[in-house]
Amino acid sequence: MDVEASGRAFDGWNDFLSRNAFGTFFQTSFYADYAEREAGLKPFFLRAEENGRTAGQLLLLKGSRAHGLLANAPFSRATTKIARSLLPAFHWVYGPVAESEEAALALLKKAAAVSKGKIRECSPHPLEQFENAFTTAGFKQKKWGTFIVDLSQSEEELWKNVDHSARKLANRTLEQVEVKQVETEGEFKEFHGVLNENRKRGKVRPYRYSPLLWKIWRESGTGAVFIAREKTSNRVLAGLGISFFNGYLNEWGAGTSNYAIENHVYAQDAIKWSVVKWAKGKNFRFFDLTGVNPNPQDEKENGIFRFKEKWGGKLVEYSAWSLQ
Structure with a gap:
């Protein structure tokens, strides 16, 4: 098994992902483009080949141990580039994407070599975990989980699986609001404002304004904002x-306005069910609610768990891994 590394996506990179049931946006060249241009991360594309054909891929991202402190700060792209030289740390999301445990192991060993062992956190696809490969490659394990809604069910089955209280709230709120896709940058700015109201309530730093990810999603047909x-x-x-x-959805930033909270308008419930119906209509396969602690440690984690649990998805436990 031969593994190559490159700073640019190999020919056919996204095509390979689209042919594998576990290829997601997080391993595409589109995500690499966003991570590099917006967050100042440096992508490494790893490809495993066997007998001249691609057997697996991994998008590895180089950042820094200070990335959490620098993100959304003024000049963060420039400071991240400096910090990744001084305090390098690598990560990835939902990889490797491989046809066999052998290919996955080869990619993990190459990632360890490229990063010089400075892999801070990474996660396999929840439905294709390659646990033996991670263990053999010397990674350390931390339990994590996510709720995944199986969209192969009928709309009636999907609705029946939603918690009774969530169904009532969604129905009531859909009489008060219109749920729609963002079509203009003006609408995106409104979304960004709500997102930052949410972050300020949680006492975390607001996001810098940037429509880059939304534009990449629209141009490549790999995402949307509702x-x-x-x-x-x-x-x-x-x-x-x-x-x-490849028929696999992940949710990203969710935000609710102060007005909605103060007036008890459950707009996020209306959006969630609307997205489930929309995805079902597009014949997508799974809707991944993107992460929960399966053993919540505080009230915030409990609240996140309860909200995601009520949409009828299956709790899938998997592991986050690191070499540090």
Whole structure:
């Protein structure tokens, strides 16, 4: 098994992912483009070949141990580039994407070599975990989980699986709001404003304004942003980003406005069910609610678990891994 590394995507990179049931947006060249241009991360494309054909791939991203502190700060792209030289740390999401345990192991060993063992955190696809390969390659394990909605069910089955209280809230709220896809940058700015209201309530640093990811999603057909707009006032009450590739959806930043919270308008519930129906109509395969602690440690984690649990998905436990 031969493994090559390159700073640019190999020919056919996204095609290979689209042929593998476990290829997601997080391993595409589109995500690498976003990570490099927006976050200042450096991508490494690893490809395993056997007898002249691709057997597996891994998108490895180089950042820094200070990335969490630098993200969304002024000049973060420039400071991240400096920090990744001084305090390098590597990670990836939902990889490797491989046809066999052998190919996965070869990619993990190459990632360890390229990073010089400085892999801080990475995660396999929850439905293709390659646990033996990670263990053999010397990675350390941390339990994690996510709820995944199986979209092969009928719409009636999907609705029946939603918690009774969530069904009531979604129905009631859909009478108050219109859920739609963001089509203009003006609408995206409204979504961004709601997202930052949400972050300020949680006492975390607001996001810098950038429509780059939304534009990449629109141009490549790999994602969308949904908003809930109140019918009477026309104000945006909530929003949710989703990426999709190869029939697999992941939710991204979710935000609810202060107005919606204060007036008990459950706009996020309306969006969630609307996205499930929309994805079902597109014949997508799975909707991944993107991460929960299977053993919540505080009230915040408990709240996240309860909200994601009520949408009828299956709790899939998997592991986050590191070499540090």
